Amino acid sequence: MSGIDSRLERVLAPVAEGVGRMRTVLERQIEESSGAVGDMTDHVGRFRGKQLRGALVLLAGDATGNATDEHPAIAAIVEMIHLATLVHDDVLDGASVRRRVACVNQRWDNQTAVLLGDFLYARAFALSTDLSSRLASRVLSETTRRICVSEIEQAARRYDFDLGEKAYEEISGGKTASLYSAACELGARYPGGRDEAGLLMRRFGWEIGLAFQIVDDCLDVVGDEAVVGKSVGNDVEDGKITLPVLRAYTLADERSRGLVRDVFTTPGIERRAARLRDVCDLSGGVEYAMARAGELVASACERLQALEPSPARDALAHLGAFVLERRW
Amino acid sequence: MSGIDSRLERVLAPVAEGVGRMRTVLERQIEESSGAVGDMTDHVGRFRGKQLRGALVLLAGDATGNATDEHPAIAAIVEMIHLATLVHDDVLDGASVRRRVACVNQRWDNQTAVLLGDFLYARAFALSTDLSSRLASRVLSETTRRICVSEIEQAARRYDFDLGEKAYEEISGGKTASLYSAACELGARYPGGRDEAGLLMRRFGWEIGLAFQIVDDCLDVVGDEAVVGKSVGNDVEDGKITLPVLRAYTLADERSRGLVRDVFTTPGIERRAARLRDVCDLSGGVEYAMARAGELVASACERLQALEPSPARDALAHLGAFVLERRW
Numbered sequence: 113m114s115g116i117d118s119r120l121e122r123v124l125a126p127v128a129e130g131v132g133r134m135r136t137v138l139e140r141q142i143e144e145s146s147g148a149v150g151d152m153t154d155h156v157g158r159f160r161g162k163q164l165r166g167a168l169v170l171l172a173g174d175a176t177g178n179a180t181d182e183h184p185a186i187a188a189i190v191e192m193i194h195l196a197t198l199v200h201d202d203v204l205d206g207a208s209v210r211r212r213v214a215c216v217n218q219r220w221d222n223q224t225a226v227l228l229g230d231f232l233y234a235r236a237f238a239l240s241t242d243l244s245s246r247l248a249s250r251v252l253s254e255t256t257r258r259i260c261v262s263e264i265e266q267a268a269r270r271y272d273f274d275l276g277e278k279a280y281e282e283i284s285g286g287k288t289a290s291l292y293s294a295a296c297e298l299g300a301r302y303p304g305g306r307d308e309a310g311l312l313m314r315r316f317g318w319e320i321g322l323a324f325q326i327v328d329d330c331l332d333v334v335g336d337e338a339v340v341g342k343s344v345g346n347d348v349e350d351g352k353i354t355l356p357v358l359r360a361y362t363l364a365d366e367r368s369r370g371l372v373r374d375v376f377t378t379p380g381i382e383r384r385a386a387r388l389r390d391v392c393d394l395s396g397g398v399e400y401a402m403a404r405a406g407e408l409v410a411s412a413c414e415r416l417q418a419l420e421p422s423p424a425r426d427a428l429a430h431l432g433a434f435v436l437e438r439r440w
Numbered sequence: 441m442s443g444i445d446s447r448l449e450r451v452l453a454p455v456a457e458g459v460g461r462m463r464t465v466l467e468r469q470i471e472e473s474s475g476a477v478g479d480m481t482d483h484v485g486r487f488r489g490k491q492l493r494g495a496l497v498l499l500a501g502d503a504t505g506n507a508t509d510e511h512p513a514i515a516a517i518v519e520m521i522h523l524a525t526l527v528h529d530d531v532l533d534g535a536s537v538r539r540r541v542a543c544v545n546q547r548w549d550n551q552t553a554v555l556l557g558d559f560l561y562a563r564a565f566a567l568s569t570d571l572s573s574r575l576a577s578r579v580l581s582e583t584t585r586r587i588c589v590s591e592i593e594q595a596a597r598r599y600d601f602d603l604g605e606k607a608y609e610e611i612s613g614g615k616t617a618s619l620y621s622a623a624c625e626l627g628a629r630y631p632g633g634r635d636e637a638g639l640l641m642r643r644f645g646w647e648i649g650l651a652f653q654i655v656d657d658c659l660d661v662v663g664d665e666a667v668v669g670k671s672v673g674n675d676v677e678d679g680k681i682t683l684p685v686l687r688a689y690t691l692a693d694e695r696s697r698g699l700v701r702d703v704f705t706t707p708g709i710e711r712r713a714a715r716l717r718d719v720c721d722l723s724g725g726v727e728y729a730m731a732r733a734g735e736l737v738a739s740a741c742e743r744l745q746a747l748e749p750s751p752a753r754d755a756l757a758h759l760g761a762f763v764l765e766r767r768w
Contacts, residue, residue, distance in 0.1 A: 149589055149592050149593075152592065203531060203551055203554045223595065224592070227528075227588050227592045230524075230587075231585060231588035231592065233558070234582075234587075234588055237581035240581075250569040253562055253565035253568075254562075256566075257563050257566050259562075260558045260559035260562055264552070265476050265477075267476070269476075
C-alpha cells in the first residue's frame with residue numbers, strides 16, 4: 113500500500129462504520145424498480161469513488177460531537193449530488209464529440225447521461241425530504257444551485273485571461289468547495305442550531321474543497337495520465353483558465369502571453385497542455401498554485417484547534433495532508 | 441382569436457391574478473446574481489409557454505376551496521421543474537446533432553443546456569424548502585424522480601414494438617401525466633391533510649396529463665409543422681413507439697409490420713413519419729389514440745362532479761376540451 117493510500121485509510125478509519133451505513137443507503141437509493149435505471153447505475157464505475165464528501169459529513173459530526181443516526185443518510189445524499197454532477201460533466205458538446213469520443217461513456221449517449229444525472233438529483237432531494245429536519249434539503253438545494261451557477265460562470269469565462277485570481281477562486285470554490293463546505297456544515301449542525309460549530313466547519317470545508325480543486329487543476333496540466341487515472345489536459349482543451357495557467361500567464365512577458373493565448377485558441381492544436389509548457393513557465397504557475405493550496409489547508413487545519421481532540425479531528429487534519437499529496 | 445385560443449383564455453381566466461403572481465415568482469427566481477445565467481434565461485423562449493401545469497395548481501386550489509397564499513409559489517416551482525425537463529430534452533446525442541441541428545439551441549451547447557436545466561431544478565427545490573409545509577418538496581422531488589425513470593424507460597424501449605398499451609401508458613404517464621397529477625394534488629391538498637380531495641385531483645391530473653401526451657404523440661405523426669410550431673416526426677426519428685404507431689402496427693398484417701419496422705430502423709431513411717403513412721394505417725392508429733384521449737378526458741371531467749360548482753371547476757372542464765382540441 114502506498115503512503116497516500118494509507119493516508120486515505122487513516123482519514124476514513126474513525127468513521128468506517130458510518131461509511132458502511134452510507135454505502136448501504138446509497139445502494140438502496142440507487143436500486144430502482146426500473147430495470148433500465150439499474151442497468152445504467154450498475155455500469156457507472158464512479159459509484160465507487162473515494163466518497164470523501166460523504167465521509168466529511170460523518171467526520172464533521174464526530175469531530176464536533178454532533179453525530180446523529182441520520183448522518184449516514186445525509187452523507188449518502190451528498191454523494192448522490194456529487195455523482196449527479198460527475199455524470200452531467202460527461203455530457204459533451206456536439207462539436208467536441210468527435211475530438212473526445214474516447215472519453216464518452218461508450219454505452220450510453222448524452223441524453224441518457226442527462227437523465228441518469230437528473231434521476232440522481234431527484235433521488236437525493238427526495239431522500240432529503242424524508243429526514244426529520246429540513247436543514248439538509250435547504251443547504252443542499254442551495255448548494256446545488258451554486259454549483260450550477262459556478263459551472264455556468266466558468267463556461268462563460270473560457271479563454272478569459274483577465275479572469276483574476278479572486279474570480280477564479282469564487283468560481284472554482286463555487287463549483288467544488290461549496291459541496292465540501294455544505295457536507296462539513298451539515299455534519300456539524302444537523303438537525304439545526306449550533307451556528308458556531310456550523311460556521312467553523314463550513315469554512316474548514318470551503319478551504320479544503322478549494323485546495324482540492326486547485327490540486328486537481330495542477331494535476332490537469334502536469335499530472336501523469338497513468339497515475340491520475342483520467343486523461344489530463346482537459347481544462348486547456350476546454351479553454352478553462354485555471355490558477356496554474358493564470359499565474360504562468362501573469363508571469364509571462366507580452367510575447368509569451370500571445371503564445372499562451374494562441375495555444376488556447378488556435379484550432380487544430382494537439383496536446384495543448386504539453387505545448388503550454390513550451391511557451392510559458394507552467395511549472396512556476398503550478399508551484400504558485402500548490403503554495404496557495406497549502407495555505408488554504410494550513411488555514412483549515414488551524415481552525416480545527418478550536419475543537420476538542422478526537423480521532424475524527426485528527427482524521428480531518430490528515431485529510432488536509434491527503435489533499436495536498438494526492439497524485440490522482 | 442381562434443376558438444382554441446379563447447378556450448385557453450377561459451381556462452386561465454378564474455386564476456388570472458394567481459397566474460400573475462406565479463409569473464412574478466418565476467421571474468424573480470430565474471433572475472440570478474450571475475450575469476451568465478441571466479443571459480441564458482433571457483434567451484430561452486420557452487419561459488413563456490402555456491404554463492398550464494402551474495395554472496393547474498391554482499385551479500385545483502380554487503376548485504377544492506383550498507387556495508392559500510403559497511399556491512402561486514408552488515405553481516412557479518411546478519413550472520420551473522417543467523422548464524428544466526424541456527431544457528434537458530434539448531440535449532442531443534452526438535450522433536443526432538447533424539441531423540437535428542436546426543432544433544438545437546443555436547446559441548448554447550449541450551453542456552450549457554445541462555447546466556441551465558440543473559440550475560432550474562436546484563432553484564425549484566430550494567424554493568420549495570422555503571415553503572411552510574414540506575409537502576411540496578416531497579411530492580415534487582418524488583415526481584421528478586418518476587419523470588426521469590420514465591424517460592430512461594422510454595429510451596430503453598425504443599424500437600420495441602412489443603411495448604403494449606399498458607406499458608406505453610405507464611411510461612408516457614410517468615413522463616408527462618405525473619407532473620400534471622402532482623400539480624393538481626398539491627393544489628387540492630397543500631399544506632397537508634385533505635387526502636380525499638388530493639386523491640380526486642391527483643387522478644384528474646393524471647388523466648388530463650396522459651390525454652395531453654397522447655394528443656402530443658398524435659400531433660407528432662400527423663400534425664402540420666406550421667401549426668404545431670415545432671418539427672414533427674421526432675418520435676419516429678428517435679425510435680419512440682407511441683400509441684398511434686403501436687395501434688397501427690397492431691392492426692397491420694405481418695408483411696406491413698415488417699415494413700413499419702423497416703421504416704423505424706433502416707439507416708438513412710428521410711421523413712420517416714411520412715413514410716409510415718404509406719406502409720400502415722396510421723390514421724386508424726391516430727383515431728384510436730384520440731379516442732383513448734377522449735375517454736381519459738371524459739373520466740377526468742366526470743370526477744369534477746364531486747366538487748361544488750365554481751368558475752375554477754368549469755375552467756378545469758374546459759381544460760379537458762382544450763387538451764383534445766389543440767393542434768399545437
